[in-house]
Amino acid sequence: MTPLAFLLARTLRRxxxxxxxxxxxxxxxxxxxxxxxxxxxxARALATTTHGAAIDxxxxxxxxxxxxxxxxxxxxxRTDWLALATGLPAADRDRLAGARKLWMSPKRKRLSHAVALSHGFYLHPLPDYARLAAEIGAPPTTGLMLIELLARSRMKSLSLFGFDFFASLSLSGHRSAGQVPHDFAAEAAxxxxxxxxxxRITRAE
Known part of the structure; x- marks a missing residue:
């Protein structure tokens, strides 16, 4: 798909x-x-742990x-897959260039042509997003969408690191829980x- 055709499809919500x-x-x-x-x-709390070897x-x-x-x-x-709901600054694009990209957000206008044409690109279906949002009664985080999606696979195991449902806030921003549209209690439940x-699913403290 050419950049112009992509832009038209994205703008016109095709x-x-x-x-x-x-x-x-x-x-x-x-x-x-x-x-x-x-x-x-x-989660900011992950920075105080020594889980790096287990992650890799x-x-x-x-x-x-x-x-x-x-x-x-x-x-x-290591970063093998990168799940996105936002654009990446140039430095992060370079650092994470080799990772397979998964676009999880229903906001297609933020999806870039480069990401959409990257090798192994995955676009999360809108009905899946809507179903999960209805189940928890709020817009789900990218993390929750991933957990729900991965649980449907035949993976051997899924280990969650850096998931405290905003108790320690986020390393990637400075907003408080009241400034984001998610229901973290519902996600934790x-x-x-x-x-x-x-x-198969465990969560590291």
Missing amino acids: EAPLMALSVPQAALLEDLRGRTVALVGN AADIVIRINRAPMPAPASHGS FVAALMARDS
Whole structure:
């Protein structure tokens, strides 16, 4: 798709041409079959831990948005998949250039042509977003969308790092819980219920 055709599809909210750029969801989930996955959130508290080696030991390391990595000891150093709901500054684009890109946000106007044409690109379907939003009664975070999506795969395990549901705020911004449109209590309850019925999923403290 040319840059002009992409811009028109994005501006006019033509979902079909944009979805045609994505690998099918089934194919994305199949890539996880039998694999150990580390999903790294952006909680500030993660910077005080020594989880880096455990993160890098996973078969697939997934990070979110700007994917801050203050130190290898706490955050590890690999990024295999990058889940996005926002654009990236140039420095972060260069640092995370090799990662497979997953666009999770329903706001397609923020999706760039370069990301959409990157190798292995995945576009999260709008109905999936709407279903999860209805279930928790609020717009879901990128992290929650990923957890719900990954749980549908035949992965071996999913380890969550840097997920304290905004208790320690975020390394990637300075907003308080009241300044973001998410319901973190509902998200914490959703994840707790999911872990209770799916022993593959664990959360590191």
